[in-house]
Amino acid sequence: ESLTSIANQVLGDNAGSSRAILVTSTSAATKQHVVQNNTISDILGEEGDAIQFLFYDGVSPTYLNAQGVVSNNHIKNFNRRGVKIQASNVIVLNNTFKNSLINAEVTNASSVINVIQSNDVSVIGNVLDSSLFVGISVVGATDAKVNRCRVTGNTIYGSLTKDAIYFDHCDYGQFDGNVIHEGLRGIAGSNSRYLSISNNTFYGGTDVNTQF
Secondary structure (H helix, E strand, O other), X not given: OOEEOOOOOOOOOOOOEEEEEEEEEOOOOOOOEEEEOOEEEEEEOOEEEEEEEEEOOOOOOXXXXXXXXXXXXXXXXXXXXXXXXXXXXXXXXXXXXXXXXXXXXOOXXXXXXXXXXXXXXXXXXXXXXXXXXXXXXEEOEOOEOEEOOEEEOOEEEOOOOOOOEEEEOEEOOEEEOOEEEOOOOOEEEEOOEOOEEEOOEEEOOOOHHHOO
């Protein structure tokens, strides 16, 4: 509860980064890493991410195999991301995200669940209040496509100002069976190939406060 790092107005230099749980390595995992059944609240500061996986050797543009599981965590209030995945072979399963902050209290808002330049990541069965954030984003790069990412069976309560699901440079991705309540765009993306986008359900706005 209640972690706040002192900001210095420079993103990405760790000085203003708050993390409830950080799992990181400069080499690929040899055993499974499990983050589950945690209750996390008020991870604030310049870059407040509740949970982060970062497996990076400093060389490859694609993040390394983490053998990671992020499941059944209850996360409330964060400034930037609920879960940040910079690691391959991770499942993000059955987590709940709630945010009672207002816009003025959120700095550098990104995504509730953010998958970056990683392969074989599954985001399944999560319930998201993304009224201040993009719901789920899956983002690669020209030299580091996200391959075989699954975003299935999630429930997202969004807003008219943010996309519910966004992807870019994502090949062989699945975006199936999600239930989306509101969003600037329900599912949107670009620079991607060989996708499955099917059996999603889209609703108009629903008061997120009645759902949690």
